[in-house]
Amino acid sequence: MSDIPHKAPDAPAPEGARPVPTVPYPQILLGQPALVTGANSGIGEAVALGLAQAGADVVVNYVSHPESAEEVAHKIVGFGRKAIVIKADVSKEDEVIAMFKQAITAFGTLHISVSNAGLQRDSSLIDMTLEQWNTVIGVNLTGQFLTQREAAREFLRRGIDEKISVAAGKMICMSSVHQVIPWAGHVNYASSKGGIKLLMESMAQELAPHRIRVNAIGPGAIRTPINTSAWNTPEAYESLMTLVPYKRIGEPSDIAQAAVWLASDNSDYVTGTTMFVDGGMTLYPGFATGG
Numbered sequence: 001m002s003d004i005p006h007k008a009p010d011a012p013a014p015e016g017a018r019p020v021p022t023v024p025y026p027q028i029l030l031g032q033p034a035l036v037t038g039a040n041s042g043i044g045e046a047v048a049l050g051l052a053q054a055g056a057d058v059v060v061n062y063v064s065h066p067e068s069a070e071e072v073a074h075k076i077v078g079f080g081r082k083a084i085v086i087k088a089d090v091s092k093e094d095e096v097i098a099m100f101k102q103a104i105t106a107f108g109t110l111h112i113s114v115s116n117a118g119l120q121r122d123s124s125l126i127d128m129t130l131e132q133w134n135t136v137i138g139v140n141l142t143g144q145f146l147t148q149r150e151a152a153r154e155f156l157r158r159g160i161d162e163k164i165s166v167a168a169g170k171m172i173c174m175s176s177v178h179q180v181i182p183w184a185g186h187v188n189y190a191s192s193k194g195g196i197k198l199l200m201e202s203m204a205q206e207l208a209p210h211r212i213r214v215n216a217i218g219p220g221a222i223r224t225p226i227n228t229s230a231w232n233t234p235e236a237y238e239s240l241m242t243l244v245p246y247k248r249i250g251e252p253s254d255i256a257q258a259a260v261w262l263a264s265d266n267s268d269y270v271t272g273t274t275m276f277v278d279g280g281m282t283l284y285p286g287f288a289t290g291g
């Protein structure tokens, strides 16, 4: 991701952006250690901070830029929670296994696993290299499989601890509106997110009898470094808004609020679902005026 800034600039929200509510986090995750992959930027960072504000100790996974991972951990400690920072490339099996081992040694167990790490390597179909394809599938799809497989192993080993949660564990897969919206010029990314949909649903079906809940979040356009060019000029923002009926870009905190709810017992009867957090992007906005 060398072509984009690592952190979203602290620039004010784009011109025309509507205000985002500030909603406090209820303390519904106390005693539930969580692991978040790709937690040193964008959505992963916000989710890690949201889970911590709701009471969870958090493993902050990163693959590059250790200083921003340390910054996130520092903020988590500021909320009165524990944080550990672990480097692991989620597309590498040995690194994911070692990360879970280290996390479980540090926190005793895990109750929440958020497979969030993702990237884009965009190209038209005919110019897309096998390397671009494999990189995106390796991180976005295989990385989520490896992460959630290790989480399932730990949740099953420990079982239910009703003092902590009525479920044995909660998994959240970071998908995208592109699990349902085709995306020309991004066939690797759209395929990875389409894959996440059935990975998540199949894991949910398999693990439900063990009271492990598995859900996905499908973000729309969220203001992070992954998509800077879609929002960082007034022209780009205006064009983006034609795809967003709610007429504001999403902020990482919009996703964090959804993640906290899905990770908590408040959503105990919810499994195998994708929660779209997209300002209506999946509502076929082109048909708003009758098609």
Ligand code: NAD
Residues within 6 Å of the ligand: 001, 037, 038, 039, 040, 041, 042, 043, 044, 061, 062, 063, 064, 088, 089, 090, 091, 116, 117, 118, 119, 139, 174, 175, 176, 177, 218, 219, 220, 221, 222, 223, 224, 225, 226, 227
């Ligand atoms: P981002 O670039 O800010 O964050 C991506 C994170 O993943 C970074 O921390 C990055 O270092 C990490 N990462 C990349 N490769 C990794 C690897 N091999 N191992 C471990 N970590 C790795 O982008 P973001 O917008 O915060 O994206 C987070 C997730 O949200 C991704 O899965 C993305 O597909 C999804 N998403 C984002 C949007 C959006 O509009 N921003 C929309 C839909 C879905």
